[in-house]
Amino acid sequence: MNTSDLLVIGGGLVGASVALGAARSGLKVTVLDEDDVAFRASRGNFGLVWVQSKGFTLPDYARWSLASAQSWPELSAYLKERTGIDVELKQPGGLHLCLSQEEMDTRKERLQWLQDEVGPHYQFEMLDYDELRKRVPLVGPDVVGATYTPMDGHTNPLKLFRALYDAAGKEGVQFKTGCGTEDISYANGIFTVKAGGKVWQAPKLVLAAGLGNNKLAPKVGLYAPVEPNRGEVLISERLRPMLSYPTNFVRQTDEGTVQIGDSHEDVGFDDGTITSVLGGIAKRGIKCFPILANANLVRAWAALRVMSPDGYPIYQASESHPGAFVVTCHSGVTLAANHVMRIAPWIAGGAYPDAIREFKGDRFLNKNLVFTNGH
């Protein structure tokens, strides 16, 4: 029998962040990670630490994202100090490139709404083409303009992942891979998880299994109706540093790689790539930055986003199974700082963060509401 204070189901960015934070709060934590048959959203993402326009219709999500972005330098510094790994956090602000005037108008309306709701510190600028060119000279003539917000940035998500694992390991977290959850039961305040042919027990349990949460949550009286949404990206050869800001479609890493995204496809659990979709991504990337037409591409991949019906996270403690929690979201990179510093301490026994009261999974049980993705 393997016993801990806390079992975390799911060894992605969300699970690793929660495990690290809980271990820092003094808990003995075991993470049960499925295997490479899992969909691994944490290995396929774009690496943005992004606030801009998130939470249109739900300002609490804008505040939550902004709070995490503001805590990111602290997380990054901690990881560097604890592990020696530089996760390449850069927060120069971010550009959302607009390819039509209509898009510019819509974004102005949304960002203004968000600023009115969140407060004057939610800053943004509308940049017309000439203004945009001053900041990003390589932008193409088909780009109408951009919105800029100073709170956005990006990181190297793979280095983040490695640093979280390394730091968590140093805090005593045990990572067990090849441990897809077969069964969860609950008796006398103890959760028993069958995974990887073994039995694991703890008085606390966090479901951080990404798309797997959909099926696991009801086993402990929770509700997490997340569905896959596919995104494909293209990766260029390493190029001379030429983009000072991350954008919604294109970003350049510290090593020079240009990452070009992305698609939003409703195709179930198919994480394959499609040439026509990749072609569309390439065309739009070239429209944004014509110089990319001559770049060699070295890789392409698809990954499945973990999307709730409204696109916002799900954080909830179970009432019927005290000690069980669900933590799931699409933005495991942006929200990593919040997960380490705010969600984990709550799970470890601290006060409920009032900032997450709108993110209970139960909201989706209200049959009178119709949800649209506001992520």
Place this chain on the structure above:
Amino acid sequence: MATNSLFRPLQGPSSTPARSVKIEFDGRALQVQEGVSVAAALLSAGVSRFRTSVVSETPRAPYCMMGVCFECLVEIDGQASRQSCLVQVRDGMKIQTQRGPRALTDGTEAGNE
């Protein structure tokens, strides 16, 4: 450039010595085994520095030898950023060290921002 290579071709079943071709690396003539990749040929000729990296311009050499890592980039017959582990040597081939990023447009290096 080192002349003693760390690498030696394996001896095949036949005792007939492998045929060789003549290539040029950074202006220097090299006699290398026919049929091997450019990366293998340069390594067996003692070349240890294939390119400099794009951002920090530190020296680089082949790592995976199977097309994945993109560390072995060189310029081959005027074309930059070729993966030398995936290109077979040909008699008369002219190869050059890849220095930093290749130009994305004719005569203009990418990004002066």
